[in-house]
Amino acid sequence: MTAIVLYCRPGFEKECGAEIQEKASWNEMYGYLELKKNQGLVFFHLHDPLHGEALMQKLPLKRLIFTRQWFVTLHEKVDLPDYNRVEAIMESLDSEWQYDDLRMETPDTNEGKELSKFCRKLAVPLRQSLRKANILTSKKDVFDARQGGAVLHALFLSGQELILGYSLAHNSSPHVMGIPRLKFPSQAPSRSTLKLDEAFLYFIPRDEWDTRLTSGMNAVDLGSAPGGRTYQLVRRGMMVTAIDNGPMAESLMETGQVKHKMMDGFKYLPRKKNVYWLVCDMIEKPQRVAKLMSEWLLNGYCKEAIFNLKLPMKGRFQQVNEDLQSIKDAFSEHQVKYELYAKHLYYDREEITVHARLI
Ligand SMILES: C[S@@+](CC[C@H](N)C(=O)[O-])C[C@H]1O[C@@H](n2cnc3c(N)ncnc32)[C@H](O)[C@@H]1O
Structure with a gap:
């Protein structure tokens, strides 16, 4: 089954889910919601697997108020072993598909912050392997029927559980998990x-x-x-x-x-x-x-x-x-x-x- 995974502010999963379900139904695409409470994640499982990408083609991310980032899943979860994790990830990917970029992501929670350290370590060897297999390419090499390329998302739910998916580069956030990291200017009088x-x-x-x-x-x-x-x-x-x-x-x-x-x-x-x-x-x-x-x-x-x-x-x-x-x-x-x-x-x-x- 295909799902669209949506990232939102933790605590706003209900709003994020209600919104995608409403906008999908306007496009005659239907599914059911799985809300990961207080983890800032929503899974929208589509009844028709083709509707995952179709919805991301039709609906501009800019039109979703509560969604920061999204991707469509490639599989059910990938179980990661304790060793040779990069190999396990490579085996789950179709070598025919190419992506312009890789996003290593986690839930936006305290546990997720810890997990992101683990992701950073894995990112370098994973990128190298993806490049070697020509799955990750530089933008200019990509010819992609899905309009201007795709981004590979690796969402780590834990050190053992991973969800792989992709978003369309022209209709996703350029930031990891849709979060821009801005620096607070020291002379500014308030965090606003x-x-x-x-x-x-x-x-x-x-x-x-x-x-x-x-x-x-x-x-x-x-x-x-x-x-x-x-x-x-x-x-x-x-x-x-x-x-x-x-x-x-x-x-x-x-x-x-x-x-x-x-x-x-x-x-x-x-x-x-x-x-x-x-x-x-x-x-x-x-x-x-x-x-x-x-x-x-x-x-x-x-x-x-x-x-x-x-x-x-x-x-x-x-x-x-x-x-x-x-x-x-x-x-x-x-x-x-x-x-x-x-x-x-x-x-x-x-x-x-x-x-x-x-x-
Ligand atoms: C969240 S604070 C604003 C923070 C500010 N924008 C910043 O960037 O530092 C809300 C402000 O709205 C002001 N405020 C509330 N009602 C107002 C009104 N009717 N007219 C003018 N200011 C109002 C309050 O005095 C308060 O300073």
Whole structure:
């Protein structure tokens, strides 16, 4: 039987599973879920084995909010012996298939962290053997009917149990387990800085940074104190209006790029329509934030917005769908074309990050 293995934040397996099952059924593909509770893993076992790759071809990973990474299995589990593990893995692989890259992965848990040390040791000899057998190739050698190549995933559940599978290079995360490892900048005033850093990396393609994420732009940061997000905007050379009743870090005010207004973010409006970025991290009801963001975009007060929607304790998947639907409805009512993506990013916890712009 074929399964799609999905990686999510531990504790969010239910949402991740509900989402893949819903989107698969829209494509008339069906299966059952196996949730690995608090391990950040979901197995979606498909009734039709051909539907594993077919679903990964049809459904953009970017459309899945709660999934960080995914792959389709090649086998049931591989039992690893205590010795000659590389040989055991090689024997499980079809030598006719080629991959552009290898990802050694584990569950995103404390045990998984321990296991990743073992994976790192195994990675070098495994890569060498895969290259020698021409299973792992450099990108330029690959001709692949599956559009631009595939990535081989080796998911270690323990030192004895392994699941092998592949993802399509053009529709998977470039990061191991879908986790970007970002460095916390020592001058940033709060850890929230990583959330906006990750959001820019995730939502805005690198080759568009020169026009969409560049110095000289004006930005507004709602719920800005102490300034983790403002720091990311300032670092990119932007002029920032920071809205919060709380104090902003002195180091940011000293840059001369930040104007701090102590007021309610729901009442502030810019005097001129020259704001490019709106970022918002106010701890507020997600419905209220969603409405405010739609209004800013529809009234032309900003060109693009990145904001958080807090997740409730229960019914998280349903609530997220309702919040996003309210934004889509507002845009559709005004007959505008838009881009709207939402993701439970690695540095998010009980919230998701949304990017919206009119096009
Ligand atoms: C999670 S903290 C923001 C962290 C900040 N974005 C950073 O990167 O350092 C939430 C902030 O939202 C602010 N806030 C909540 N409701 C607000 C409102 N109605 N108007 C302005 N700020 C608000 C709070 O004062 C608090 O500083």
